[in-house]
Amino acid sequence: MELAAVLLVIAVALVFDYTNGFHDAANAIATSVSTRALSPRTALLMAAVMNLVGAFLGTSVASTVGGGIISPPEGISGLVVVLAALIGAITWNLVTWYFGMPSSSSHALIGGLVGAGLASAGSVKWSGVVEKVIIPMVVSPIVGFLLAGLVMIALLWIFRSGRPRRLTRGFRHAQTVSAAAMALGHGLQDAQKTMGVIVLALVVGGYHEGFAIPWWVVLVSAGALSLGTYSGGWRIMRTLGRRIIDLDPPRGFAAEATASAVLYTTAFAFAAPISTTQTITSAILGVGATKRLSAVRWGVAGNILVAWVLTIPMAALSGALAFWLIHALVT
Template sequence: MEIAVVLVILVALGFDYTNGFHDAANAIATSVATRALTPRVALAMAALMNLLGAFLGTEVASTVGSGIIDAPQGISGLMVVLSALIGAIVWNLVTWWFGLPSSSSHALIGGLVGAALASSGGVQWSGVLEKVIIPMVVSPIVGFVLAGLLMIAILWIFRRGRPSKLTRGFRHAQTVSAAAMALGHGLQDAQKTMGVIVLALVVGGFHQGFDVPWWVVLISAGALSAGTYAGGWRIMRTLGRRMIDLDPPRGFAAEATASAVLYTSAFVFAAPISTTQTITSSILGVGATKRLSAVRWGVAGNIAVAWVLTIPAAALSAACAFWLIHPLVS
């Protein structure tokens, strides 16, 4: 049993690492695209802020660990968690290869649901609806609208400013907004791995309740931070350049809006929302204030397809993993 728990924890950290390099673009793509930060400086800053953000709370971890599925005790429960992680990793790697900014969060949720269904286990559908599906629909809409409104306010407030001076000023401001976005990414995404590790400890009989031990916070934060520093250049190009040509004011507005939505969802609703969806919709919102044709809607459409497919695709991958693994240990 001890070996199985250790294996699940190691795979969870592997998922956390892929989450980091897959979602690194969330925090820094706009800052790199507008030349507010160089890529390596941006990655180092994002890795540090991811590390710090992981220590800001554990509410989302509790939701992931106890509010999505009812995993059975013992080795069967560990196989469910392991299969969920494998399904999420597979989908992360597929979307990374094609440069699609899909949600690592939803890949993990989909993996948990798919593995639970494959094992004939219980899925807390009310929790999935309230904490995953509704936020998945609402958060991009909120990000799009608020980012557009903030950009309109910036355009009006600085309408008489000198363009060159404003560009320099907003490049400096983007350093702060990118750091805030990376902090929010650490707050949200590291907690999802914490929740899965605690779930593995509980079903393995090594932990009671869903309070997160300090060492789980530490290793989850470290794996996410290391993955972030490894970078995610394919997805960074999609968010920073292919979808819209960003300038510093729009980059600032997108990052500031997305980070505010991340903090609100974590601290107020304990909802594991997607950092990818939030920043992408915010970029679309600021881009639409320029003119609708400024957004490359074909690229945005491909991203939307990946969003829709993430949960079912990760669920199917996790179910297949369970069907392959379970006979080996039963």
């Protein structure tokens, strides 16, 4: 019975990973596609490959998600909590994807875990939630916005005497590298979140001790994320690539380079599961503001901010409802 439940949770975790891929594919490629640095299909293939590679670069974020957010009971009861958390996260991902809103799959998963944990009267590790989720959630977009603006100002000064046509062509080539770096960071951050949930299910089910990540968990998580990325996220791509601001190649490069740097720093230095969506969106806003404030469509940005604020509580509500429903069915 418990083995079947563990396998079910792993399967649903991989479904979440897949939805994360197509939901967040735009994070890595929207800017390079909108500036015509890459064709959409080429960009998706590149992002899928780099997602796969990025997933093998570390497991510290996975350990945070698996052992630092909730402490569910062992056995079937704990597996129900993890399953409900995943269902809550998937539900919110699909809702925001349908409306083309670049919300955070990472925060949807965290919200699902917290909601299911509270509904089960289980232990939510609030210190971990505050330190590893809430603080980075607030700080990383601010850092992304300010740093991207500074990088763009530096580029404008360095190339102030350059020929516009030649610079545009050069930055289109540079965006191939920056988009790949962004996709690598997405794989590094987001595949690890699914790894952490799978290991949590294995621990709760009694099939694993500690939160070290087995190689096969890395492999299947990376594969599911990569497949989801290749399937595309066209609705959200339009929002990031065109609706916030009309990007040119230099600004696209600055946004991607800044966002990828923030992703690497938080993963390697702080083991914090930050949102790739928030990071790249805030970077796009930062480079857009250097053009002129009116160039940014702040109404669209405001709608995105609402989605950010709602993600954790709404995913938590979805996770709690899923827990109560599943618990009623199995008891």
